[in-house]
Amino acid sequence: MKSISIIIPAKNEESGLAEILPKLRKHFPDSEIIVVSDGSSDSTGEVARSHRTRVISHPYSMGNGAAIKSGARTASGDILVFMDADGQHDPEDISSLISKYNEGYDMVVGSRHNNSQASLGRSYANKIYNKLASWMVGRKIDDLTSGFRVASAERFREFIYLLPNGFSYPTTITMSFFRAGYPVAYIPIHAKTRQGKSHISPLHDGIRFLLIIFKVGTLYSPLKIFLPFSLSFFATGLGYYIYTYITLHRFTNMSGLLFTTSVLIFLIGLVSEQITNLLYSRGNQR
Incomplete structure (x- = not known):
């Protein structure tokens, strides 16, 4: 049976981790859980260690993508599970993602319902990103920016050098898998309201998302x-x-x-x- 590593990037997410880590330990007692503290100034690391998780600490904030890369490089599992630390992703949904993965896919992404988006503006922006990226890779992309996904560790590491250090790692890895011909599936999920303050700047990171789409598009097609x-x-x-x-x-x-x-x-x-x-x-x- 393939081993599982659950990777959680976290920056000042002590409250969210206190909620999701006990659930993860309950549903996946034998899985490796890695929390990457990205320059946190609160008790993120202490909360993670109290739940018997492996903690990787960045000396300063390097970005969500950098935390993902740190976790992926050190994970020992054959299957990598990525989820946010802010309480939006339900640990119980991981079983559905893995079940779909076992049907022969290299990556399975949790596709958020429209009412799961943080704001109406972000919902419309994500629809534009999805359509543009779908045209680039020639496949339908249901949720380009979802950070809740399961992927083959071997396949994921093929593209790790392409991933940006910021918040647009889901954009790059999704388009890379599609363009490389690796099977990708989507299953619907309901994302909860996040705990704490979002670290995403709608204007700055929105422009960055578009640039990432075009950069990956020019790289592959x-x-x-x-x-x-x-x-x-x-x-x-x-x-x-x-x-x-x-x-x-x-x-x-x-x-x-x-x-x-x-x-x-x-x-x-x-x-x-x-x-x-x-x-x-x-x-x-x-």
């Missing part, structure tokens, strides 16, 4: 990014040429510049796509 820009420049150039041909009866320098830019962007995307394919081919051979 460059033409998905470059082709729309190329076509937009081509369409603009064609429209401007038609306008100047009707009004001035000639081909202008601006039309030539737009057409040239369109071709250059397409060629850059094409070369990037070939480089990506070569990297994947070499990775598969290894």
Whole structure:
């Protein structure tokens, strides 16, 4: 039977840990539980140790993603379970995630209901992220930013170097699994109201999420990014040429510049796509 490691990143989450750790010990008495204290200034570490968990302490706050990476690197289990320390994720849902995982998936994500989102604005933002990421990887993504998931330790560590240190690690790992062809499943969960104050900045981290989506998209499927820009420049150039041909009866320098830019962007995307394919081919051979 495969062993399980439960990884919980925590920054000043003593109250949340005091609630979820006893439940985890009750439902998973033989599993390894790792709490990564990310520069906490409260009793996060002491609370975790009092429940017989392994504690990794960062000397200062390095970010949620950095805590995830620290936990994943030191975990001994074959299956990694990631959950938040703020009380939003119910430990009883882990059994459902693992049951789905055992059907042959490499990662199973807890997909939050709309009424589980922290705010209406964040709910709409997540829908936009989900649609954009789904288009990037060519698969439907139900909840791109959910931090509640089960994954194969071996598969997860393949992409650990890609994970950012901030709050967008779920975005990167989800898109990486999909684009690499590893099976991913979603099961619905109900996230509770978090305890304490959120460490996420809606504007700053929202922009970062979008950048992560585009960065991962250009890493795995460059033409998905470059082709729309190329076509937009081509369409603009064609429209401007038609306008100047009707009004001035000639081909202008601006039309030539737009057409040239369109071709250059397409060629850059094409070369990037070939480089990506070569990297994947070499990775598969290894």
